[in-house]
Each structure stands twice: as C-alpha cells, then as structure tokens.
Amino acid sequence: AQSVAQPEDQVNVAEGNPLTVKCTYSVSGNPYLFWYVQYPNRGLQFLLKYITGDNLVKGSYGFEAEFNKSQTSFHLKKPSALVSDSALYFCAVRDTLGGKLIFGQGTELSVKP
Amino acid sequence: NAGVTQTPKFQVLKTGQSMTLQCAQDMNHEYMSWYRQDPGMGLRLIHYSVGAGITDQGEVPNGYNVSRSTTEDFPLRLLSAAPSQTSVYFCASRSRRENTEAFFGQGTRLTVV
Numbered sequence: 001a002q003s004v005a006q007p008e009d010q011v012n013v014a015e016g017n018p019l020t021v022k023c024t025y026s027v028s029g030n031p032y033l034f035w036y037v038q039y040p041n042r043g044l045q046f047l048l049k050y051i052t053g054d055n056l057v058k059g060s061y062g063f064e065a066e067f068n069k070s071q072t073s074f075h076l077k078k079p080s081a082l083v084s085d086s087a088l089y090f091c092a093v094r095d096t097l098g099g100k101l102i103f104g105q106g107t108e109l110s111v112k113p
Numbered sequence: 114n115a116g117v118t119q120t121p122k123f124q125v126l127k128t129g130q131s132m133t134l135q136c137a138q139d140m141n142h143e144y145m146s147w148y149r150q151d152p153g154m155g156l157r158l159i160h161y162s163v164g165a166g167i168t169d170q171g172e173v174p175n176g177y178n179v180s181r182s183t184t185e186d187f188p189l190r191l192l193s194a195a196p197s198q199t200s201v202y203f204c205a206s207r208s209r210r211e212n213t214e215a216f217f218g219q220g221t222r223l224t225v226v
Binding site for chain 1: 117144146148153154155156157158161163171203205211212214215216217218219220
C-alpha cells in the first residue's frame with residue numbers, strides 16, 4: 001500500500017536557525033511528491049514538488065526539499081527559519097494507480113524569536 | 114481568478130440533519146476531491162472525481178455522497194449527520210496531467226451536535 005509518514009508531530013526551531021521537516025514515503029513506481037503548508041484557519045497552499053530530475057527541489061518562501069530515492073525520503077528544509085514560517089506542514093505522494101493524493105499526518109512547525 | 118471556492122465556511126448541524134457542502138472551481142480542472150481533516154490524522158480522502166459524470170470512493174466514504182454533473186462543481190452531501198462527522202472539510206482540484214499540484218479551497222468547518 002502506498003503511504004506517507006511524517007515522524008515528528010512537532011518541530012521547534014529558533015528564528016534564524018535551519019529547519020528540517022521529515023517525510024518518508026512508500027510507493028510503487030516513480031513517486032510524485034509534494035509539500036503543502038497550512039496556516040491557521042486557512043486551506044493548504046502548495047510549496048514545492050518533485051516529479052523527476054534534480055534531487056534538490058526549490059519552492060516558495062525559500063523552502064527546498066531533498067529527494068532521496070534510496071532512503072525513500074523527501075525532507076523539507078530551509079536555511080534560516082522565520083517566525084512567520086510557523087504553520088502545519090503536510091507531505092503528500094501521488095498514488096501512481098489512480099492519481100489520488102495521499103497525505104502524511106502533518107508536522108506542526110514552531111519558530112520562536 | 115477565484116480558484117477553488119467552498120461554501121459555507123462554518124456550519125453547525127444537529128444529529129440526523131442533512132446538508133450539502135458546495136465546491137466550485139474555475140480552472141477547468143478535470144480532477145476534484147473532498148478531504149476531511151482531523152487532528153493528528155492528516156487529510157483523508159472521502160470521494161473524488163476524474164471528470165464530469167465520474168466519481169469514486171476514497172478512504173472514508175461512509176455517510177457521504179457526491180455527484181459531478183459539471184466540470185466546475187463537486188458538491189458533498191451528508192445524508193444524516195453524525196457527531197463523528199465533525200471535522201474540517203477541504204475540496205481540491207487539479208488538471209489531469211500527472212505532474213501538476215492540487216489547489217485547495219479554504220475549508221468548511223462542520224460541527225455536528
């Protein structure tokens with residue numbers, strides 16, 4: 001079965017420090033991977049995606065993600081965190097059979113001044 | 114460009130009542146989906162549609178019905194509301210191309226008492 005796991009419910013980072021939000025996946029075939037961000041009382045906003053090509057993907061708001069096929073991971077990263085980055089982050093994989101999006105359980109990122 | 118529009122934003126229902134959550138998109142997307150978001154469980158797929166006249170069940174379809182009579186609209190019907198259906202509901206759409214991301218509405222917060 002295809003699945004996504006975000007092993008950390010919460011990540012705490014000091015402003016200005018680098019941040020990593022972890023994601024691992026299980027999918028048959030080549031994965032299509034996505035990161036979304038959700039601010040309080042809002043819908044999900046697309047951050048970035050990996051389809052094919054370079055393993056390092058750059059996205060919105062200075063975020064990037066590294067695709068690692070051997071470790072089946074797609075960790076979200078940012079070199080210098082901002083307080084405004086505090087939000088709920090979701091990793092998702094596209095089901096290769098029916099095209100559905102399968103989400104992880106989400107990671108709450110808290111960036112303190 | 115409005116994107117994906119959901120109505121209402123908030124709703125309180127009594128157990129046993131029925132209602133329809135509306136979702137409309139103006140991007141001519143073939144794919145539309147309904148998710149529910151519950152704390153610690155990420156987003157779970159309720160129903161989805163790959164085009165007008167075609168719908169299918171997702172992970173948690175029980176208690177919900179959908180129809181897709183036009184490309185633009187994908188309403189979600191609760192036939193007899195139960196407290197277990199208290200959740201935040203999100204509608205999403207995307208084009209049929211596999212490498213495209215999904216766009217989400219702002220959500221409907223439903224409380225069943």
